[in-house]
Amino acid sequence: MAYLTKLEFVALHSSRRNYLSWVLDAEIHLDAMGLGYTIKIENKASKQDCAKTMIFLRHHIDEILKIEYLTVKDSLVLWNNLKERYDHLKMFIHPKARYDWMNLRLQDFKSIHEYNSAMFRITSRLKLRGDTVNDVDMLE
DSSP, X not given: OOOSSOXXXXXXXXXXXXXXXXXXXXXXXXXXXXXXXXXXXXXXXXXXXXXXXXXXXXXXXXXXXXXXXXXXXXXXXXXXXXXXXXXXXXXXXXHHHHHHHHTOOGGGSSSHHHHHXXXXXXXXXXXXXXXXXXXXXXXX
């Protein structure tokens, strides 16, 4: 009986393969719940809101990570520990996304749909790193 309630999004794997999408999903859900400020530095969150955030975060991480961070009781500390552990992944995505962007050609795909899917996947990775990709670039 690992999970008794349904997850709002996929839990963070200890293998770090889904950290970037997990962090975006977690921020969006916490903002929607009115708890987004609890993972910001120097927040004035009540203990009750911090506890709600902690429950939410622990509910959406892998069992291995739960065990590793078992003694962490502050949501901000957990958030920062996970960020320290996995945030460097953004640096590895950027060079590959840049390379894929420079070598993206329509004739390499069987359909426009496949091409558009690849283009938006690459631009999402570039935007995640902070690059600006505008419509003119995508049309080229």
